[in-house]
Amino acid sequence: MGASDWAGRMCLTLEERFDICDDRALRLTTLVRYFVSGEGYEDVLGPHDTDRHRRLTGQLIDDLDESLHKQPGEKIEDRWNNLMEEMDCQARAEKGVYLIPWEEHDADDWSNPGVSSVRPE
Secondary structure, rough: OOOOHHHHHHHHHHHHHOOHHHHHHHHHHHHHHHHHHOOOOOOOOOOOHHHHHHHHHHHHHHHHHHHHHHOOOHHHHHHHHHHHHHHHOOOOOOOOOOOOOOHHHOOOOOOOOOOOOOOOO
């Protein structure tokens, strides 16, 4: 399955499971895709063939909806940010991994998920 196929399928799953709109779900899948192949995120998953890489790939790609469901938070952004903190992703990224609140997100295109390197309150 290609990255676009995965993103589309996962967006639908997230929309249904967390009762969120498609643009909100797309923020999450966009960030996961950046973690896999985006500039500034090369070290987030860790080197291939390591326990960290296998574990995070499983949590973020294979089981993203379940991983988010296990996190505390009223909003999907809170759950994502808790997951990022648990995985220690920001310490390994050159760019932000924390999602800013949906209400503050003002991107005109899907490729800007609205992130910060400092966890929003």
